[in-house]
Amino acid sequence: MTALDAVSVYTPAFRVPLENLAEPLGLTDIQVRLFRRFHGLDEIRFDPDRSLADLLHAAAAGIDGLRGQEDRVRYVIHGRAMPVVVPYPRNPLHEVCRQLGLAHALTFTVTQQSCASGLLAVDLAGRLLDGDGDPDALALVFTGEKAFTRDARLLPGTSIFGEGAAACLVSTDGPRDRLLAYACDQQGGFDAEFGESFDRFQREYRPSLAAVMRRAVAEARLGFDDIALVLPHNVNIVTWQRLCHLIDYPVDRVVLANVPVNGHLFCVDAFANHRTALEQGLLREGDHYLVAAVGAGAGATYSAMVFRH
Template identity: 60%
Template sequence: MTALEAVATYLPEHRVPIEELAGELDLTEMQVRLFRRFHRLSDVCRAPGTTPLDLLLAAASKLDELPAVRHRVRYVLWARTFPVVVPYPLNPLDTMCRLLGLDHAVAFTVTHHACATGLLAIDVAGRLLAGAPPDSLALVVAGEKAFTYDARVVPETSVFGEGSSACLIRHDGPRDRLLAYAASQRGDFDDEVTTDIGRFQDDYQESLMATIRTAVERAGLALDDIGLMLPHNVNIVAWQRLCRRIGYPIDRVLLDNVPLTAHVFCADAFVNYQTARARGLLRPGDRYLVAAAGAGRGATFSAMVFEH
């Protein structure tokens, strides 16, 4: 059973108020007020002068367990929102592996689920480890730059921040065991985030709710059994609406990072996990759910249920 061995994250200290991004994001004064007052997005993490490689190394270097077990890391996966983030022939993943002494590992990028790719990478890593020697590990990293307009803002919905995460995965373990995974892909949303945002927002709630319910059912649980929900940090109002519709207490959804970081691409799940651990919100045996949605060439809605 796939389990999380260790998690580390990096969030730059530099924060930019949403008002200061109005120019580069082409936001009107009304849109800025919408983001701050309605969606509760106030500050955005930015790491000026850094590269994708810098971001990945910043998180991976905080994995205190890695130096002692690097020889056991068989796979390295970079979970990415965008298919292309650097010009050819740059390869941040290859360089990161070389600098961390992971040249022996099979390294590749996973991009197919946009911002939900972090969960896909955990699932892929678990499947690969199922056929590997028992002590094998996989390293899943996430982190991207807000380098283009499309990589900086989701129209009327959210703003992207910069940061990164690194997670060691094992095939089986005593805690943070993966109980169930569900993912729903909607090809009919191809490019509609920019051409028909209204239709996407209308169907977003139903699709994410259905995926959450599927994951909970596959885990053999009821929604009431989920002690904590770790969301993607798109905005607060979307989660308030979803919780009202599924009857889940909003105070059991960890939303505190949304105003402080904005949407950190595929790293949101790991950032929220770190916050939950630091605040003592997860006790041994607790079941928690991680949810994410990604939009690009179609839309993906994903959910994972874990036992701490």
């Protein structure tokens, strides 16, 4: 059994109004209005004074259960959307592991599923711990990146990326946030730049994600009526309004409060929404919730996880 023992999220206090991004991102007035009025974006978070290692360290600092337990951490995994995030030979993941006293852990990064790589990292952490054979072993999963280029900051016509980071302490026997099912569909027919396949990707986006969500719920031996909450990837609001209509699920049970104030945070959205759900008292002990993510890079990946809180 994979369980999230602790989840910590760092989101910068510095926010940039959407209009201020028009010039650096090359957006027209019409495109800005589209993002604001149709997609529901308002501000985007950035931390211009912090490096990627700083972002990850800030997220890990919020996990009280890590202090004094460093020797139990066997694996550190960074779920990342972008294949390259810093110039060679820097390695921000190794930097933060040294700072946290985790240099002994087996450390690696997964990027194969783009913005769905965070869920992949959680699944891998659980599988590695299960195969380790030590019930006291832990894994630390990081997500988060810097929005360092225009291509890294903009998903044309769909969303704008911000900055932040999350850290999750994973075990095999935690008392809450236990993983019940993980469904993933990878479609390699979409190349990294999409090109002529973009229209097909747009058409298949919601049906493909809906199918994966249904599969995860079924594998957990539940129905959507049993899902108290959906923690989405924060691509935009209208996508989730239409997706909820497709699966006949109440949109007011999807945590969308972070879309206007965060933007789309690389692989961090699900964990930021988890924090919001707890802060707002939306999850009670025993509730089932679904986490969803889509990655678009070397192909398209649709992922969903079902947890019991």
